[in-house]
Amino acid sequence: MISEKKNLILRELEEGTGAAVSATEDFSGLRAGLRIWFSDFEVKHGPVAEMRAYGLRGHRVELTFGNFSGMVLDQIQRAQLEDIQLARALIKSIRPEVEVTIADQTLTDWTINSGAFRMTAKVRDQARPLEDSAIVATCRDVIVPMMAAMAELIGYDVIDDKPANEIAPYEGAILASTVKRRERNPRNRLLCIRLHGEKCIVCGVEPQHIYGEAGSIIEVHHLEPLATLTTPRPYDPETDLVPLCPNCHRAVHTRRPIPWGTDELRKMREELHG
Structure with missing residues (x-):
């Protein structure tokens, strides 16, 4: 039953x-x-x-x-x-x-x-x-x-215990602040995967096919960073969210405050690797 x-x-x-x-x-x-x-x-x-x-x-x-x-x-x-x-x-x-x-x-x-x-x-x-x-x-x-x-x-939201812009005074320190971070919401990941699949849109890697059960590590990226919004706006999960593998997601955010665009990162890869 x-x-x-x-x-x-x-x-x-x-x-x-x-x-x-x-x-x-x-x-x-x-x-x-x-x-x-x-x-x-x-x-x-x-x-x-x-x-x-x-x-x-x-x-x-x-x-x-x-x-x-x-x-x-x-x-x-x-x-x-x-x-x-x-x-x-x-x-x-x-x-x-x-x-x-x-x-x-x-x-x-x-x-x-x-x-x-x-x-x-x-x-x-x-x-x-x-x-x-x-x-x-x-x-x-x-x-x-x-x-x-x-x-x-x-109105359920995920609470992240460590804001992205807060750094502990020493490694291992505990920070007591809490901040709502919508990009960590597992429902956004669910929507992104359902609409776009689990293949990284920059490098084409699909971690689940490489690592099996340990491969559910595709990440969700906002094409317009939430931190740059001057006023809140509704976003469309089909056009505003994309899947990136952990490497490409980290690479996109190496430029601050405006991350690299996914097209820019793809072009860098092509220039280096053909």
Whole structure:
């Protein structure tokens, strides 16, 4: 049963969304399933994803809101345009073979206006839907983008304990400051990879093909550095984010305050190596 894969599912969702996630078995339907929610909220106070078997060879995931989600819904309705764009892009990134529907709305301009919001995804044609590989695929391809989209709208962000412009007085010193650093947000990495793949756009290296399981080290680069923005602006993950291998990412940022452009770095490589 899917509920027996609880620990595997939680691990995949926490890694993919960057948020703490909880789950419990659900026996309310004909088939036992799993109810999944953000640990920061009780199950009745926020978005909940239910994962169940669908037919003999598939999974069904349905995202709804608990009966007492008023505060979270108010927060979502105050989301900035940038967060809305990212949330929609995450849902758009779900592979086309998965049937995704939103009650009474289209997938291009959906909004969450009330607790009646309902998003459903049906995954079909899985040879062995209860095997770990199939469970992981549904988590990564469907539940992660769904929950990550909700996290963007709610306002989850990653806290970095060390600002980039703060240097410890000596090696090993502990700095007590905290700064929000959107570029460290794992959901941005998720979007970048979904839209552009895991191949470095400068050198063409795809670390996962070289290092196997240890190769998930592709990095996300903002073409317009966040530090140079004089006023905040929404950004499009399809045009503003690109994947770079660690070497090229470090090379791009050797020029400050304006990093090298990816085209400039590619030209340098070509001049040196042909």
